[in-house]
Amino acid sequence: MSKPIQIYAMAKQDRSDRVRWLLEELNAPYEDHFLKKSAGEMQSPQYLKLNPMGRVPTIVDGDTVVYESGAVCLYLADKFIEKGLAPKLDSAERAAYLQWMVFSVGSLEAVVARMFTFAGKTDSQVAEIKTQVQEQCTILKLALNSVLQKQDYLLASGFSAADIMMAAVIPGAAEYLMEDGSAIKKYMDRLMKRPAAVKAEVFN
Numbered sequence: 001m002s003k004p005i006q007i008y009a010m011a012k013q014d015r016s017d018r019v020r021w022l023l024e025e026l027n028a029p030y031e032d033h034f035l036k037k038s039a040g041e042m043q044s045p046q047y048l049k050l051n052p053m054g055r056v057p058t059i060v061d062g063d064t065v066v067y068e069s070g071a072v073c074l075y076l077a078d079k080f081i082e083k084g085l086a087p088k089l090d091s092a093e094r095a096a097y098l099q100w101m102v103f104s105v106g107s108l109e110a111v112v113a114r115m116f117t118f119a120g121k122t123d124s125q126v127a128e129i130k131t132q133v134q135e136q137c138t139i140l141k142l143a144l145n146s147v148l149q150k151q152d153y154l155l156a157s158g159f160s161a162a163d164i165m166m167a168a169v170i171p172g173a174a175e176y177l178m179e180d181g182s183a184i185k186k187y188m189d190r191l192m193k194r195p196a197a198v199k200a201e202v203f204n
């Protein structure tokens, strides 16, 4: 058994959710360290040495420190590549896998995160943000539907770390991405029931 991966987070439902879900799927040991923002722990000199932005998640694996949830999941799926949640470097599916991993944070989460910026905004500003998110989601769904209407997971070979990244982000804009009966809703229904996701409390 490898040494436990140390996860720094604020709560199980922040962006550390995807890291914990992946580690549960990999059956790899980990230890959580929940930082108290109100007590200044995100900005402590010790934590800033790990993540100079004072954000979470960050992982420590022996001498290796990684932050940015997408990079953390890429790193962990490769570290335990024998578990089959990342295609090998010479696999024909490696390119699609990298594409979806980057899409999940770079394209999808960049839009979905706007749904969490309503504090202090007027009703008309909120309505404007929602309109922009809806417009962007319409475009992003073209990509997701192109695969999910023909297969159960992002990769034709089956479930991978890319599904964890995507499924952790989609519910943030459920009203624009998870319409009843849609391929994305059915995809989410499959993923949300996975025992590792339930154990990691990703969708609580």
Ligand SMILES: N[C@@H](CCC(=O)N[C@@H](CS)C(=O)NCC(=O)O)C(=O)O
Binding pocket: 014, 015, 016, 037, 042, 054, 055, 056, 057, 067, 068, 069, 070, 105
């Ligand atoms: N792109 C980064 C985003 C990291 C991020 O913004 N995390 C939030 C929590 S989910 C955070 O640390 N916020 C700082 C704060 O609330 O002070 C990632 O995916 O890891």
